[in-house]
Amino acid sequence: MTRLTYPHYDDRCGFNALLPPRSPRPCAQGDIAADYAVIGAGYTGLTAARRLGQLQPDARIVLIEATEVGEGSSGRNSGFASPRDLPAGATASDRERAETLNRFTEEGWAWLMEQVEAHKIDCALQASGRIKAAATALGAEQVHALHRAVQAAGLPHQFLDQAALEERIGTSYYQCGLYTHEGFLLDPAALIRGLAEALPPNVTLYEKTPLLSMQRKGQWYLETPSAQITAPTVIMATNAAIRHFGYLRDRLVTIYTYAALTDPLGLADAAQLGSMPVWGLLPSHRLGTTVRRFGPDRLMVRSLYAHERPVPFEDVKATLLSCFHRRYPALRHIGLEHVWGGTTALTLNGAPWWGRVAEGLYTSAGCNGAGIVKGSVLGKRLAEHSAGHGSQQDVTASWGTAKWVAPEPFRSIGFNFIAARERRLAGLET
């Protein structure tokens, strides 16, 4: 049996399933010589391939994707994206740090928007702002701390008490929330499909083409099930899956998390979702549940975290249904039409691993759950770096770099201990 070198999912991504059928590009066959090989067609890989295509219009660039575009995590996420992040605290240094990173995220966002506009990518993009909400006293403290930080930064916002929140989103589940204007909601599967269609002519995308092994003998030799690709330079944009090839095992951790879309709601039920036609709500605890409206008649819920191994499907379904029904008890007759999981790569200190890993091998990994915009800018900068523009320091001086993580079994013991403690603290935020 072939070794599995990429995240494999038994379930279909709900956002992708709701889009019209799409035929994947053919898989790679035979001997292929390229100047650059990019592995993984998520936000990081598509951006890197596109940027290389722009910088070197005569170069042959090959992009391989193990699954189909839209079925990787880049299509499986919740679709929250923001050109700017809020400061983590109320001090001047918190604001300065946020500003430094925001210069990068603004670059990533501008890059994405340029393509969305130029190629008319219909990805249900909406300037929604976002709500950070609390269902517990501890969560409320977090919301108040964020309130102080946005006040200190002079950012527009609205503090919402329980009644104000219920009026806007149709549930009295939360004690309070903070609405800030930064932030967009989009259909991630539609966006990633659109980006794949917009690649420059010198980039060839192959789907259903997992990289199985790689070795360097003067240049890189890449084995896939039915092709051998040679290239002097490889960009690994597989997030934590780079560990299958022996790299960054002591820096990256794979976390599974899960999402679901409800059945479509009838008019009367949809009217119970509050006065805001578009909203996205983030929990005040990191293990909490994300909720958003999707289109006029559905909700999406995202919850659950598991370390390295997927959660059994029936448990996922029951948990997500409970998250939805606890928040909307009047909609207990509504079920979940699509339930799916995805992976994200975490690092101990939240910084990505970015840059040159070995001769002719570059990677950006460790999205820490926010890769739509981050993947876009880090993929773009990685392409520039691999093509001789800019240095590793340009990025790592601002973002830092992923810290060492203990090997197994200490890693799992540590994760399970922290997760159990955090779940207790999260309480009703889950």
Ligand SMILES: Cc1cc2nc3c(=O)[nH]c(=O)nc-3n(C[C@H](O)[C@H](O)[C@H](O)COP(=O)(O)OP(=O)(O)OC[C@H]3O[C@@H](n4cnc5c(N)ncnc54)[C@H](O)[C@@H]3O)c2cc1C
């Ligand atoms: C349920 C969920 C909700 C999330 N919500 C959000 C959100 O709201 N906003 C946000 O910004 N982020 C969110 N994220 C995180 C986001 O999806 C990731 O940060 C993003 O997908 C990272 O992009 P990437 O291109 O670096 O990696 P990926 O999207 O993981 O892309 C890597 C690609 O490489 C391919 N690959 C892997 N191994 C191989 C191989 N051996 N050969 C060939 N191809 C390979 C994979 O199939 C995949 O398509 C969420 C994630 C999940 C799972």
